[in-house]
Amino acid sequence: MKDLAKTLRVSKLLSNKKVLLVLGLAIAIIGIIVAVTDPVRFQILITSVSEGSFYALAALGIGLLFGVLRLINFAYGDWVMLAGYALILPSTAVTSTLIIGSFHPVLIVLIIIGFTVLLSVISEGTVFRPMRNTSPAIMMIASFALGYVLQNLTIMIYGGRPKSAGIFEELTQQVNLAEGVSVPLLKIITIGVTALLLLLLTLFLQRTKIGIQMRAAAEDFRMARMLGVRANFVIAMAFVISGFLASFVSLMYVTQIGILTFRMGTPIIVFAFIATVIGGMGSLVGSVVGGMVVGVSSVVLKNILPGEIRGFSDAFVFGLVIAILLARPQGLVPAKSARERV
Numbered sequence: 261m262k263d264l265a266k267t268l269r270v271s272k273l274l275s276n277k278k279v280l281l282v283l284g285l286a287i288a289i290i291g292i293i294v295a296v297t298d299p300v301r302f303q304i305l306i307t308s309v310s311e312g313s314f315y316a317l318a319a320l321g322i323g324l325l326f327g328v329l330r331l332i333n334f335a336y337g338d339w340v341m342l343a344g345y346a347l348i349l350p351s352t353a354v355t356s357t358l359i360i361g362s363f364h365p366v367l368i369v370l371i372i373i374g375f376t377v378l379l380s381v382i383s384e385g386t387v388f389r390p391m392r393n394t395s396p397a398i399m400m401i402a403s404f405a406l407g408y409v410l411q412n413l414t415i416m417i418y419g420g421r422p423k424s425a426g427i428f429e430e431l432t433q434q435v436n437l438a439e440g441v442s443v444p445l446l447k448i449i450t451i452g453v454t455a456l457l458l459l460l461l462t463l464f465l466q467r468t469k470i471g472i473q474m475r476a477a478a479e480d481f482r483m484a485r486m487l488g489v490r491a492n493f494v495i496a497m498a499f500v501i502s503g504f505l506a507s508f509v510s511l512m513y514v515t516q517i518g519i520l521t522f523r524m525g526t527p528i529i530v531f532a533f534i535a536t537v538i539g540g541m542g543s544l545v546g547s548v549v550g551g552m553v554v555g556v557s558s559v560v561l562k563n564i565l566p567g568e569i570r571g572f573s574d575a576f577v578f579g580l581v582i583a584i585l586l587a588r589p590q591g592l593v594p595a596k597s598a599r600e601r602v
Contacts, residue, residue, distance in 0.1 A: 299441045308559040310447035313454035314512060316551025318532035321505040323547035328477050328498040330396040335407040336506060337525025343376040343510035344520050345414055347425055373507040380503025384496060414522040423520045431515055450512050470497055538584045540591025549592050
């Protein structure tokens with residue numbers, strides 16, 4: 261009887277996932293078919309997928325740390341912010357001078373990746389590792405404190421006024437995809453880069469020894485340690501990957517807006533955290549799904565709402581989030597294990 265009950269529970273879980281998958285695919289296919297027949301809708305589709313890809317990438321960096329360490333890292337947005345400021349010379353003037361503006365684009369990307377990864381590793385070693393045996397709530401508060409420290413350090417070094425930072429400006433040029441359809445090249449690159457990083461991360465987690473250890477730690481951290489998984493190394497690697505993803509989020513964001521502010525990471529962390537929650541805390545697949553839901557719904561609402569309430573589109577996005585959580589409090593694609601890890 262116990263085996264039968266277990267089988268029924270597993271069958272029910274799988275059927276729920278299949279229903280969600282079928283519904284998601286059906287909606288996506290219908291949306292694509294409708295969009296390609298109309299230039300305006302096709303443009304909205306590309307913009308929506310690009311926005312969703314951006315938030316999916318940001319949510320992955322948060323979801324990965326929560327899966328391994330049960331850490332909700334609210335300093336993640338400030339990693340993104342500091343990665344942008346690393347591009348310019350320290351100065352309190354409004355105008356800024358790019359430190360690496362004359363370098364080859366590939367070298368610029370590598371330098372930003374290295375800086376952000378180093379920042380994430382230092383954060384892990386100095387702030388989160390000493391607090392690892394505390395509760396997740398304490399570590400979350402510590403991440404808030406770290407974020408405020410990073411923001412105030414930025415103000416001390418660079419000043420509090422916004423600064424211009426024009427990088428990769430050629431990527432903001434419009435490209436024609438079809439008759440009557442033109443979008444910034446950056447949006448196409450965002451989709452492509454996100455897809456590539458997702459593929460590489462999937463291969464890393466499934467095909468490498470370190471990745472398998474990280475997946476085991478995400479399932480049951482205590483058991484993974486008992487089986488010989490090196491806790492410090494696995495957690496450090498999770499921070500490295502999270503910082504790696506934050507560097508690309510920063511590059512895409514700064515390229516798009518061309519302005520640096522010490523608070524620019526706040527909206528990123530808010531929407532990325534929302535994406536992580538509705539996707540399923542600790543679920544990497546859920547982080548991607550949640551990011552796409554947040555990004556697509558945000559763009560679509562901005563285009564379909566009447567002009568007088570279009571400025572409140574974010575409120576409608578939050579309303580959609582509440583509706584999703586009321587229907588599935590565990591998230592759209594919940595993690596297999598949500599037990600606390602130490």
